[in-house]
Amino acid sequence: MMSYNKQRILVVAGEASGDLHGSFLIRAVKRLMPQVGFYGVGGPKMREAGCEIVADISEMAVVGLTEVLTRLPKIYGVMRRLEASIEREKPLCAVLIDYPDFNLRFAKTVKQKKIKVFYYISPQIWAWRAKRIEVIKKYVDKMVLILPFEESIYHSQGIDATFVGHPLLEEIPLPISPDRARRALGIDTNKKTVALLPGSRASEVARHLPLCLAATEKMKGCNDIQFLLALAEGIGEDQVSEELKRYKTKVYLYRNSVYNILAAADVAVVASGTATLEAALMNTPMVIIYRMSWLSYLLGRLFVRLRNIGLVNIIAGKEIVPELIQKRANPVTLANLVTQLLHDRERREEMKGNLQKIREKLGQPGASQRAAMLLCQLINEVR
Numbered sequence: 001m002m003s004y005n006k007q008r009i010l011v012v013a014g015e016a017s018g019d020l021h022g023s024f025l026i027r028a029v030k031r032l033m034p035q036v037g038f039y040g041v042g043g044p045k046m047r048e049a050g051c052e053i054v055a056d057i058s059e060m061a062v063v064g065l066t067e068v069l070t071r072l073p074k075i076y077g078v079m080r081r082l083e084a085s086i087e088r089e090k091p092l093c094a095v096l097i098d099y100p101d102f103n104l105r106f107a108k109t110v111k112q113k114k115i116k117v118f119y120y121i122s123p124q125i126w127a128w129r130a131k132r133i134e135v136i137k138k139y140v141d142k143m144v145l146i147l148p149f150e151e152s153i154y155h156s157q158g159i160d161a162t163f164v165g166h167p168l169l170e171e172i173p174l175p176i177s178p179d180r181a182r183r184a185l186g187i188d189t190n191k192k193t194v195a196l197l198p199g200s201r202a203s204e205v206a207r208h209l210p211l212c213l214a215a216t217e218k219m220k221g222c223n224d225i226q227f228l229l230a231l232a233e234g235i236g237e238d239q240v241s242e243e244l245k246r247y248k249t250k251v252y253l254y255r256n257s258v259y260n261i262l263a264a265a266d267v268a269v270v271a272s273g274t275a276t277l278e279a280a281l282m283n284t285p286m287v288i289i290y291r292m293s294w295l296s297y298l299l300g301r302l303f304v305r306l307r308n309i310g311l312v313n314i315i316a317g318k319e320i321v322p323e324l325i326q327k328r329a330n331p332v333t334l335a336n337l338v339t340q341l342l343h344d345r346e347r348r349e350e351m352k353g354n355l356q357k358i359r360e361k362l363g364q365p366g367a368s369q370r371a372a373m374l375l376c377q378l379i380n381e382v383r
């Protein structure tokens with residue numbers, strides 16, 4: 001029987017959003033159990049929260065089948081390091097955050113070592129690969145959910161799962177006025193403003209930034225519009241600067257200012273993912289875009305069961321913001337949609353009303369604290 005290290009918890013977050021949510025969870029647990037330490041896979045935010053990072057999310061964050069195949073050696077290397085750490089550290093339990101292709105496989109290893117598995121942020125089994133719920137039932141001790149409709153799915157299968165609300169509700173500040181946000185960013189307070197959020201991974205930026213920049217040149221009256229580009233953690237300025245040089249449009253580049261950028265914008269162009277929820281919670285009208293390799297796209301069409309891919313539309317149960325996916329994500333179509341929104345105040349206000357309802361559906365602030373309390377309960381059971 002394994003002798004547990006009663007002071008250490010293993011945490012695995014494979015991408016930027018998991019790093020953010022993991023950092024809030026770690027801080028919340030430390031407030032309840034100051035003596036507990038954390039180590040595992042994460043990024044700068046988890047490191048700042050006090051987690052010892054043994055592998056960085058930059059080694060892990062991939063999208064689509066073709067990109068996964070090129071990164072498999074590194075990903076398996078991280079898996080081996082974590083397996084070795086279990087023997088060395090003997091953690092009290094493992095906290096697995098989202099990143100299901102890696103974490104569900106790793107959950108099996110953890111469970112075989114008689115270590116409790118706490119899974120924070122469910123795989124999207126309601127969208128595709130529904131049979132993963134059998135793996136979860138077998139290897140996960142506690143599933144903690146951030147989307148309201150997921151709880152009934154797990155309960156119907158007899159799985160211990162709890163909806164705690166969405167952590168973005170505590171991470172995102174209340175929206176400020178566009179004028180105030182524009183002054184904070186040092187830009188013109190009177191010009192129409194478009195935010196560009198091309199993604200949090202290098203591969204996403206490589207696919208989406210040229211699309212966004214080409215679209216800016218095709219927007220009517222583009223000289224009277226100011227464009228703000230949000231640079232995500234882990235995206236090198238060199239990659240972005242080289243792309244900006246290829247286009248005539250003036251673009252203001254910011255890092256660590258995404259919420260001011262969204263508050264300042266009349267319209268945002270957002271790569272599908274957590275950023276669409278961030279824009280929704282900032283009440284910013286948007287157009288969702290996404291491009292991937294054609295192989296990944298065709299496989300997705302075969303297996304994904306949803307009509308929409310944007311989280312805001314999925315939560316709303318209908319398309320409340322436009323989505324441009326794959327070949328529809330082209331400069332002309334994107335430019336036309338953004339231009340229409342910029343000049344149609346009534347449509348923007350209607351969209352804002354629908355986005356406000358998204359906030360209401362995501363529960364109350366305090367998700368990280370509620371998740372931390374559930375984790376502490378699990379820890380006490382092991383002790």
